Amino acid sequence: MSPRSACLARLSRSVTFSACHRLHSKSLSDEENLKLFGKCNNPNGHGHNYKVVVTVRGEIDPVSGMVMNLTDLKEYMQAAIMEPLDHKNLDKDVPYFSEVVSTTENVAVFIWDSLQKLLPQGILYKVEVHETEQNVVVYKGEETIVK
Numbered sequence: 001m002s003p004r005s006a007c008l009a010r011l012s013r014s015v016t017f018s019a020c021h022r023l024h025s026k027s028l029s030d031e032e033n034l035k036l037f038g039k040c041n042n043p044n045g046h047g048h049n050y051k052v053v054v055t056v057r058g059e060i061d062p063v064s065g066m067v068m069n070l071t072d073l074k075e076y077m078q079a080a081i082m083e084p085l086d087h088k089n090l091d092k093d094v095p096y097f098s099e100v101v102s103t104t105e106n107v108a109v110f111i112w113d114s115l116q117k118l119l120p121q122g123i124l125y126k127v128e129v130h131e132t133e134q135n136v137v138v139y140k141g142e143e144t145i146v147k
Helices: 030-041 070-085 104-116
Strands: 008-021 046-059 124-130 136-139
Touching (some): 008 070, 046 070, 046 104, 070 104, 104 124
Antiparallel strands (some): 008 046
């Protein structure tokens, strides 16, 4: 068999965590928050069982046959997702959300930023956060939309 050029592949792993939060913006009045976020603005908060799918991409190593060792990815996800978020009140227990509304979009950004600090540079491809079976946010590290 002849040598092949490098093959690019994507590898995904999922975890599930439980957390509560309250959708509430300090920039809005209580009335505006209630109008915008509805029942999700409940002062006592509400909870979700979030599913997070992390996808990395890279060349398949010709020796190991892997893009990345799944054991390493599992450990990075434990440190970046499970330890800071599982069974937590996002707004009260995670400093990032003391100034950022704990929407699923912002949870995805938090996870992306946390993983970027741990993973080899350039390997993180996307983070999917499933708040419910119907509501999913996909974040690929984009900062802004160029107009």
